[in-house]
Amino acid sequence: MASFETAPMSSAGGSATPIIGVFDSGFGGLTVLRALVARLPDARFVFIGDTARLPYGSKSRRTIARYAAQSAQFLVQEQGAEFLVIACNTASALALDAIQAAVTVPVLGVIEPGATAARAASRTGDVLVIATDATVQSHAYAAASRARGLRALEKACPLLVPLVEEGWTDHPVTAEVIRVYLNELNAEAAAAGLNPDTLVLGCTHYPLLRPLIEGAVPAGMRVIDSAEAAAEAAVLQFGGGIAHAKSSGDQMTSMELRCFATDSVEKFERLGSRFLGRPVGKVELVDLGG
Ligand code: DGL
Numbered sequence: 001m002a003s004f005e006t007a008p009m010s011s012a013g014g015s016a017t018p019i020i021g022v023f024d025s026g027f028g029g030l031t032v033l034r035a036l037v038a039r040l041p042d043a044r045f046v047f048i049g050d051t052a053r054l055p056y057g058s059k060s061r062r063t064i065a066r067y068a069a070q071s072a073q074f075l076v077q078e079q080g081a082e083f084l085v086i087a088c089n090t091a092s093a094l095a096l097d098a099i100q101a102a103v104t105v106p107v108l109g110v111i112e113p114g115a116t117a118a119r120a121a122s123r124t125g126d127v128l129v130i131a132t133d134a135t136v137q138s139h140a141y142a143a144a145s146r147a148r149g150l151r152a153l154e155k156a157c158p159l160l161v162p163l164v165e166e167g168w169t170d171h172p173v174t175a176e177v178i179r180v181y182l183n184e185l186n187a188e189a190a191a192a193g194l195n196p197d198t199l200v201l202g203c204t205h206y207p208l209l210r211p212l213i214e215g216a217v218p219a220g221m222r223v224i225d226s227a228e229a230a231a232e233a234a235v236l237q238f239g240g241g242i243a244h245a246k247s248s249g250d251q252m253t254s255m256e257l258r259c260f261a262t263d264s265v266e267k268f269e270r271l272g273s274r275f276l277g278r279p280v281g282k283v284e285l286v287d288l289g290g
Pocket of ligand 1 (some may be wrong): 202
């Protein structure tokens with residue numbers, strides 16, 4: 001069990017505004033936070049990126065579950081989070097049960113909202129999903145899609161996370177890698193007799209590549225951002241608590257954010273603002289153990 005040594009987010013002023021904890025293996029989850037902030041501008045957020053142990057997408061279920069549970073406990077036990085959003089497809093796909101067992105607050109993952117958004121978008125009932133290796137091997141999207149009457153074809157795109165981490169979000173090499181992956185996926189779909197009209201971005205890093213991806217999909221294909229879909233679901237699930245705090249006259253400020261990382265604080269500060277769409281501010285280093 002990890003020990004944590006950071007002061008919790010201040011409740012100065014007696015504000016009862018709920019704290020929403022947001023977790024990712026790195027800083028891709030800031031795309032989910034960005035979508036959350038846009039919808040809940042009065043909420044207080046604590047974000048942790050487990051940058052020391054990224055990528056999760058190439059690790060085993062057991063390891064991912066252990067890492068994710070530690071981050072969830074940090075957010076709840078040390079930072080007072082009352083709701084958790086697992087802003088990581090890999091952790092959502094492989095460790096949602098482990099996270100829910102590790103904490104006592106409501107936990108929302110990104111897979112179910114992504115599949116729900118795909119259901120709403122698709123007319124043919126056939127969808128494509130791109131994600132990390134671990135997410136694809138778990139077939140979490142295929143299962144969530146099947147439960148909604150969709151057929152899903154999943155493809156691992158392991159080169160994309162490192163390219164985003166490198167900051168190559170608008171680079172010809174990245175565009176070419178995306179083109180190759182999507183050509184392969186479309187060929188596999190045709191061979192399987194599918195007629196897909198929707199592509200799910202099943203990794204929180206991929207929204208940063210959205211312009212390149214939209215430029216590479218066949219005309220008319222809809223691109224679903226699981227970050228946006230998760231934020232919509234979070235508002236439905238947690239938004240009432242925020243609205244209640246506001247209507248009860250609790251002291252509300254504009255959005256408060258505290259960011260933690262388990263490594264690479266400077267890189268997080270540098271690249272994080274690109275993911276969040278605003279400066280991330282000072283990122284604090286935390287040690288979650290091994
Ligand atoms: N955050 C992960 C996801 O959404 C991608 C990065 C990783 O592999 O850890 O699947």
